[in-house]
Every structure is written in C-alpha cells, then in structure tokens.
Amino acid sequence: MQPSLREDYLEAVQIFSEKNSRFPLTEELAAALLKPVPEVRSDMAELVSGGDVIVSLKGEITLTAQGKQTGTSVMKKHETLQCFLSEILGMDKTSASDEACTLEHTISDETIDRLGKLIVTREHHRHHGKRKHTKSGDRTCRVETGEFCQSPCISDFHEGEEVIIQCIHGRACAQRLLDLGLVPGERATIKRKLSNGALVVQVKGCDVAVSPEIASAIGVERSP
Amino acid sequence: MKIALLGNPGVGKSLIFNQLTGLGVEVNRYPGSSVELEYGNVCYKQEKTEIIDLPGIYSLDGNSEEETLVRTFLAIGGADVIVAVLDATKLERNLYLFVQAAEFSPKMIAVINMIDAAEREGLHIDAGILSSHLGVPVILAAASEGRNIDRILPVALGEATPARVHVPYDHHIEAALKSLEKTIKTPMHTNLLALQGTGDDPVLLDAAGAIAQEIEMRHRMSVGQIIATNRHNFAREITSLVITRTAQKKPYDLDSLLTRTFPGIPILCTILFLLLLSVFMIGSWMEGIIVEAFTNLIITPFTALALPPLWDQIGFSLLIALQAGFGIAFPFVFTFYIGLSLLEDTGYMTRAAFLADRAMHRIGLHGEAIIPMVIGFGCTVPAVMSLRLLKTRREQTIAAVLVTMIPCSARTVVIAGIVAAFVGIIWAFSIYLIVFVLLILTAVVLSRITPGEQFGMIVEMSTLRRPQANLVLAKSWLRIKEFLFIAMPVLIVTSILLGLCQYLGLTELFEQAVAPVTVTLLGLPGYASTALLFGIFRKELAFETLAVLAGTANLGSVMTSVQLYTFAIVSVLFVPCVSTIAVLYRQLGARIAIITSIYTVFLGLFIGAIINILMK
Numbered sequence: 001m002q003p004s005l006r007e008d009y010l011e012a013v014q015i016f017s018e019k020n021s022r023f024p025l026t027e028e029l030a031a032a033l034l035k036p037v038p039e040v041r042s043d044m045a046e047l048v049s050g051g052d053v054i055v056s057l058k059g060e061i062t063l064t065a066q067g068k069q070t071g072t073s074v075m076k077k078h079e080t081l082q083c084f085l086s087e088i089l090g091m092d093k094t095s096a097s098d099e100a101c102t103l104e105h106t107i108s109d110e111t112i113d114r115l116g117k118l119i120v121t122r123e124h125h126r127h128h129g130k131r132k133h134t135k136s137g138d139r140t141c142r143v144e145t146g147e148f149c150q151s152p153c154i155s156d157f158h159e160g161e162e163v164i165i166q167c168i169h170g171r172a173c174a175q176r177l178l179d180l181g182l183v184p185g186e187r188a189t190i191k192r193k194l195s196n197g198a199l200v201v202q203v204k205g206c207d208v209a210v211s212p213e214i215a216s217a218i219g220v221e222r223s224p
Numbered sequence: 225m226k227i228a229l230l231g232n233p234g235v236g237k238s239l240i241f242n243q244l245t246g247l248g249v250e251v252n253r254y255p256g257s258s259v260e261l262e263y264g265n266v267c268y269k270q271e272k273t274e275i276i277d278l279p280g281i282y283s284l285d286g287n288s289e290e291e292t293l294v295r296t297f298l299a300i301g302g303a304d305v306i307v308a309v310l311d312a313t314k315l316e317r318n319l320y321l322f323v324q325a326a327e328f329s330p331k332m333i334a335v336i337n338m339i340d341a342a343e344r345e346g347l348h349i350d351a352g353i354l355s356s357h358l359g360v361p362v363i364l365a366a367a368s369e370g371r372n373i374d375r376i377l378p379v380a381l382g383e384a385t386p387a388r389v390h391v392p393y394d395h396h397i398e399a400a401l402k403s404l405e406k407t408i409k410t411p412m413h414t415n416l417l418a419l420q421g422t423g424d425d426p427v428l429l430d431a432a433g434a435i436a437q438e439i440e441m442r443h444r445m446s447v448g449q450i451i452a453t454n455r456h457n458f459a460r461e462i463t464s465l466v467i468t469r470t471a472q473k474k475p476y477d478l479d480s481l482l483t484r485t486f487p488g489i490p491i492l493c494t495i496l497f498l499l500l501l502s503v504f505m506i507g508s509w510m511e512g513i514i515v516e517a518f519t520n521l522i523i524t525p526f527t528a529l530a531l532p533p534l535w536d537q538i539g540f541s542l543l544i545a546l547q548a549g550f551g552i553a554f555p556f557v558f559t560f561y562i563g564l565s566l567l568e569d570t571g572y573m574t575r576a577a578f579l580a581d582r583a584m585h586r587i588g589l590h591g592e593a594i595i596p597m598v599i600g601f602g603c604t605v606p607a608v609m610s611l612r613l614l615k616t617r618r619e620q621t622i623a624a625v626l627v628t629m630i631p632c633s634a635r636t637v638v639i640a641g642i643v644a645a646f647v648g649i650i651w652a653f654s655i656y657l658i659v660f661v662l663l664i665l666t667a668v669v670l671s672r673i674t675p676g677e678q679f680g681m682i683v684e685m686s687t688l689r690r691p692q693a694n695l696v697l698a699k700s701w702l703r704i705k706e707f708l709f710i711a712m713p714v715l716i717v718t719s720i721l722l723g724l725c726q727y728l729g730l731t732e733l734f735e736q737a738v739a740p741v742t743v744t745l746l747g748l749p750g751y752a753s754t755a756l757l758f759g760i761f762r763k764e765l766a767f768e769t770l771a772v773l774a775g776t777a778n779l780g781s782v783m784t785s786v787q788l789y790t791f792a793i794v795s796v797l798f799v800p801c802v803s804t805i806a807v808l809y810r811q812l813g814a815r816i817a818i819i820t821s822i823y824t825v826f827l828g829l830f831i832g833a834i835i836n837i838l839m840k
Contacts, residue, residue, distance in 0.1 A: 081403075081431070210680065
C-alpha cells in the first residue's frame with residue numbers, strides 16, 4: 001500500500017472517531033472517503049497486518065496506538081495547513097473559497113495565487129488519494145530551494161571587493177552562516193582570499209573565515 | 225537565585241564571570257551532555273546567588289551540543305535571570321542572539337561589554353535608547369578595566385524583566401506561527417524552531433514541516449533563511465537607532481601580516497614550534513627541581529622510617545605517584561596551558577585555523593581541527609573533548625585518531641626524561657619527527673578510508689587583543705585543576721596497585737608471560753614490559769615505573785641507548801592512557817575507542833621492532 005493511502009485512511013478514521021466519539025464501521029469509512037466498500041475492506045486487511053488498526057467481527061475499525069499516532073499527526077498537519085492558508089488570506093476558512101468568486105475581478109495576482117493554493121489543498125482533502133502525489137512533488141522543490149538562485153558564488157570575486165549576498169546554497173552549512181549574519185541582502189567585503197579559495201569575509205563588522213567549499217555555497221552579486 | 229551569563233563566543237563572558245565570582249569556581253558537566261559549565265557562588269545582600277557561565281554560542285537555532293544545551297536551559301527556565309553579554313563593537317550581530325533569547329521570555333538584563341574598545345573605534349552607544357527598545361536594563365561595561373561590573377549583580381537581582389522585543393517576521397511566518405499556536409497550542413519559540421525542523425514533538429514537526437514547504441515554495445528560500453534575515457534586519461534597525469559613529473583613524477591592521485600565506489604561515493609555524501620548545505625546555509628544567517626537592521624532602525625521610533615492608537611499599541608508591549603528578553602537572557601541563565590560553569586570548573587561534581585550512585583539507589579535515597590538535601600537545605583528554613567543534617562524524621573520527629597520537633605533555637616527560645637526558649636532545653627531537661611522519665601517513669590513509677561527508681570551516685575571527693595576565697592565569701589554573709582532578713586519582717591508585725603487585729610477585733609473572741615480545745621483538749629488559757603496561761594508566765608512569773623497576777634513576781647505567789630510545793618511542797606511540805580511552809568511548813563510542821587503542825598498540829610495537837632491528 002502507498003504510504004500516502006495509509007495516512008489518508010488513518011486520518012479519516014481519526015477524524016471520524018473524534019467527530020462521533022466512536023470508531024467507524026467499514027461501510028461508514030468507505031462512505032466518508034467516497035470509495036467502494038470491497039476496496040476499503042481489502043485495504044483494511046493490509047492495515048491490520050501492518051499493526052495500524054484492528055477490525056472487529058462487526059466490522060468496526062479501531063486504531064492501535066501506532067495508527068492513532070499517525071492519524072492524529074496527519075490530521076493536525078492538514079488542519080494547521082488549512083489554518084495557515086486562511087491566515088495568509090486573512091479570512092475565516094469556510095468563507096474563504098465562497099467569497100473568492102465575488103472578489104475575482106478586483107483581487108491582486110498574489111491573492112489569486114494564494115487562493116488557488118488554498119483551493120488546491122482543499123481539493124486534496126476531498127480526493128485524498130491524489131493528494132500525496134502532488135505533495136511529493138513539493139518535497140523535491142523543497143530540497144532544491146537553495147538552488148533557485150542563479151547568482152555567481154563569492155569565490156568568483158577578488159580580495160577587497162564588496163558584494164551583496166543573494167542566497168546560501170545547500171542546507172548543511174547554511175545555519176551557521178545565517179547566524180553569523182550572512183543573510184540574503186547583506187553587504188559583505190572580501191577581506192582576504194587565499195590561493196586555494198579560502199576567504200575571510202567581513203559582514204556586520206565581524207570577520208568570518210570560510211573554507212573554499214563553503215565559499216562556493218554563497219551566492220552573491222557585485223555591490224553597485 | 226540563579227543567574228546565567230549568555231552571549232556569543234569571545235564577548236568577554238568569562239572575564240565578567242571571573243570578576244563576579246572571584247575564586248572558588250567549579251567546572252561541572254551539564255547533566256546529559258559533555259559540555260562543561262562553570263559555576264560560581266556569590267553572596268549579595270546576605271543572599272546566596274549562583275552564577276552560571278553558559279557556553280558561548282551564536283544562535284539558539286542550531287543543533288550543536290552547546291546550542292541545544294542553552295536552548296533547553298532557557299526553555300526549562302534554568303536560571304532566574306539571564307544576563308545577556310553583548311560585544312559593543314559587534315552590537316548588531318550580538319543582538320541577533322539577544323532577540324532569540326528574548327523569545328523564551330526569561331527575565332533579562334543586557335550588559336554591553338567592551339565599551340572601551342567601542343569608544344576607541346569612535347562608536348557611541350546610547351544606553352537609554354537601547355534600554356527603551358529592548359525593554360530591559362542596559363549596562364555599558366568594560367570588563368577589562370572593571371568598569372561597571374559591580375553594577376551587574378544589583379541590576380540583575382533588582383531590575384531584570386522579560387524583554388519587550390518582537391521581531392517583525394515575514395507575514396507568512398507570522399501566519400504559520402499563529403496557525404501552529406491555534407491548532408497545536410505550542411508557544412512561539414517552539415513553533416519557530418519546528419518550522420526550521422528542530423523539536424521533539426512529531427505532530428508539531430509534521431504540521432510545521434507541511435507549512436514550511438508552502439512558505440519555501442512561495443519565497444523560493446528556506447524558512448531558516450527568512451527567519452534569520454528577519455532577525456538580523458530587526459537587530460540592524462535597533463542598532464542604527466542607538467549607535468552614533470565618529471570617524472577615527474584606523475589603527476594598523478595586524479591581519480595584513482597574520483592571515484596572508486606569507487608571512488602568515490611562517491609565523492604560524494614559528495609560534496607553534498616556540499610553544500612546544502618552551503614547554504619542553506621550561507618543563508624539563510622545572511621538573512628537575514620539583515622531583516629533586518620532593519626526593520630530598522619527603523621520599524628520603526620516608527624510606528628512612530623503615531616501616532614494615534607492606535606499608536613501606538604502599539607509602540612509597542603513594543609518594544612516587546604524587547611526585548610524578550606534580551612533576552608533570554606544573555612544569556609541563558601548566559606551562560603549556562599558559563601558552564594555549566595566550567594563543568586563545570590574543571585571538572590568534574582563529575587565524576591559525578584559517579591558515580591551516582588548506583593543509584587540513586589534504587587530510588580530510590578543515591582548519592578548525594587545528595584547535596584540538598594544539599590542545600593535544602597539552603593533554604589528550606581535553607583535546608578529545610574539544611572534537612565537538614568538528615561537525616561531522618568523519619572529521620571527528622579522523623581527528624580523534626590523530627589527536628591520540630600527538631605527543632601530550634606526559635609523553636613529553638617520557639621523551640625528555642629518557643631520551644633527552646640519557647641519549648641526546650637531537651634524538652629526542654627525532655622522536656617527534658617520527659611521530660609526525662606517522663601522524664601524516666595515518667591521516668592520509670584515514671581520509672581515504674573513513675566514510676562520511678566533509679564539512680568545511682566557518683569560523684568567526686576573534687578580534688586581536690592584548691591578553692591580560694590575570695585572565696590567562698585564571699584560565700590556565702582552571703584547566704590545570706581539571707587535569708589534576710582527572711590525573712591524580714588514577715595516578716595514585718595505579719601506583720599503589722603496582723606497588724602491591726610487586727610486593728606479591730605478580731609483576732614477575734607478567735614479565736615472563738610477555739617476554740617474547742619485550743625481550744625478543746623489542747630487545748628491551750624484561751621489566752620494561754611492566755613499565756609499558758603501567759604507561760597505559762598515565763604515560764609518564766612508564767618512565768617513573770621504569771626507574772623504580774630498574775632500581776636506579778640513572779637509566780643510562782642499566783640500559784643501552786638503543787634500548788632507551790626504543791622504549792621511549794614504543795611508550796609514546798603505544799595505547800593512549802586510560803583517561804583518553806574513557807573519553808574517546810564517551811565522545812565517539814566504543815568502536816572508535818577500541819580501534820584507536822588496537823591501532824596504536826600495533827603501531828608502537830611495529831616501529832619499536834623496526835628500530836630494534838635497524839639499530840642493533
């Protein structure tokens with residue numbers, strides 16, 4: 001079974017049990033997910049063998065501790081995400097999509113973009129099966145976040161030159177650089193450059209020494 | 225009451241701590257970590273106040289052991305008052321940590337230290353405006369002159385309040401924080417960390433991770449970068465409101481000499497060589513005096529007592545242990561620690577790291593690894609502990625093996641006491657040469673075979689300063705106290721054990737058992753094996769034991785030069801001492817500790833055998 005499908009089932013069982021203060025029957029779960037009963041039944045068998053749920057003789061689906069943990073976690077995640085999106089829009093979340101139609105003509109591009117996202121996310125909520133697919137797409141974006149910036153790296157500049165930091169590639173070394181003030185938009189002066197590419201960069205009045213491979217992760221533009 | 229000092233590395237926290245607490249400082253490991261904290265008690269208005277010096281850090285968001293420790297410390301409210309120490313000359317960068325700490329809303333005060341240096345640079349800081357923006361009392365201080373240090377305690381105990389700083393985060397981040405607070409009901413500082421992937425609540429991390437993805441897609445920038453940028457910009461705004469600059473003539477920049485390949489690297493080599501040479505010279509000279517005084521004043525009178533044999537043996541072993549301990553601790557280790565503290569306090573260490581970066585890359589390490597290596601010349605135990613500043617497992621593994629091979633002061637004692645004294649000083653230096661060649665070979669091989677990633681150096685260059693004698697001495701004293709604390713008990717127990725073994729005739733049995741190795745392979749007298757064995761407890765014991773077993777301090781009369789040389793090189797290379805093995809085990813796990821020990825045993829025996837064969 002796809003991990004995403006498993007998560008969706010567990011979330012649905014958790015939501016149902018919180019709403020009705022009891023666990024759902026197989027038929028009820030199938031109805032909630034708009035899926036045929038036999039498919040849900042066979043999937044449940046798989047979840048039982050995975051130790052996520054226990055199905056009683058009557059067909060009642062009970063979450064195990066492990067299943068409950070995953071279910072709650074996925075539910076909270078979606079709840080928060082939805083809350084976040086409506087926070088950005090500054091609307092309460094039920095009216096967000098309703099009002100969208102009336103606003104369509106006077107709204108800024110950014111809001112449309114955000115609204116689009118909001119609706120897409122809700123779609124995912126309705127058609128659970130498809131959601132994870134796009135999500136895993138998002139995840140690749142995340143890894144590449146640092147690579148969006150195409151600026152030359154600081155090692156291409158010479159001793160004494162002033163630059164403006166654009167981005168920090170890669171995640172491993174980023175945190176310390178950020179903490180030392182090498183953040184996007186910050187001015188920096190190359191105080192020393194050794195022949196192997198090791199640098200002393202002056203930023204916020206402090207000198208920071210970096211190895212050549214770290215220097216190549218700092219994207220900069222020449223300061224005007 | 226508990227007061228904790230918080231600040232970036234090198235802001236003068238330790239100096240303030242020393243001035244507040246005076247003597248009677250305790251160094252303790254923080255529960256659940258290998259980070260050591262300094263604790264001190266003061267009495268203020270009849271109330272006992274404990275002062276804690278937290279490790280110097282740049283941020284509360286990172287995952288280094290120090291950062292995690294301080295973060296947990298703040299989260300559980302480990303202190304009643306946080307005294308944030310900031311460097312006046314780097315106020316903007318220092319405020320970054322301040323605003324992070326403020327998010328945990330402890331009671332705080334801000335001490336702007338090094339105001340004297342700022343004045344010399346033409347910076348004027350308005351304490352009143354700064355205080356109104358931060359919402360906490362601000363003290364302008366200069367610890368090096370003792371200026372306003374006396375105000376810290378009264379203000380901290382009387383006027384500290386939670387800071388009123390609110391970083392205006394990007395509106396997406398703000399929305400994320402609000403959503404997490406609403407749905408998961410966690411406080412803001414926890415949520416900020418969770419958005420950057422740090423935390424221990426899986427539900428929160430999951431939810432925060434999902435939001436972080438959304439934000440990163442929109443900004444095309446990691447959440448960490450956005451948050452850091454917001455905080456830095458906020459710090460810049462405050463700084464621009466409180467600092468006025470008057471133009472000053474720039475003083476001569478010593479870095480134009482120190483950080484260039486030339487003359488920087490020759491200067492670096494000279495400094496390190498002088499450090500070792502002076503430890504070697506001053507150490508052997510002082511040791512001679514101490515050992516002689518000890519023998520004449522205590523040991524000879526004791527043997528003259530003619531106690532029953534068992535008690536005589538125990539008493540004698542105890543005295544020998546004390547003699548060995550003081551004979552090494554003060555002459556060698558203390559001299560070395562003074563040199564080391566000088567290098568650190570002047571700010572030269574970071575320049576050394578920068579220059580060493582290229583050479584260290586060749587052996588799979590980076591510049592910062594020079595710091596444990598230099599510390600290793602004093603004592604291997606603190607050197608292994610300082611390996612924490614290397615970030616990856618691979619670097620730590622390589623550096624751990626190298627650090628244990630570096631001749632520490634105890635091994636210097638063996639080299640000086642055996643080779644320099646009876647064979648010749650040139651031969652003594654040849655041992656260093658052999659060890660360094662082996663070190664480099666080991667490093668090259670290790671950098672090829674050790675799995676894992678390499679992580680480069682990112683290090684802030686500390687400001688060059690004139691060191692202060694009292695601080696250098698205080699720091700060295702604290703370190704030597706720690707050394708005595710670790711070394712002395714081991715030394716005394718093992719020395720008495722050895723005495724008992726000798727008394728019971730066990731050493732002879734052992735000598736016979738390993739005779740094939742010592743006598744045939746290494747060409748040493750049988751009793752040398754016991755000396756080598758005891759060298760495992762403390763390296764200098766190898767030397768002391770050899771003298772005891774040989775029955776004379778004049779080793780030249782009972783062993784040939786080749787034997788002495790072989791013995792010295794084997795005991796220098798052979799197994800790190802038990803304290804080192806213990807600390808290796810604690811920091812890096814059993815595997816590394818065992819591999820290192822076995823490797824060095826074979827290396828020692830192998831080189832010893834080669835020398836024996838070649839020179840015989």
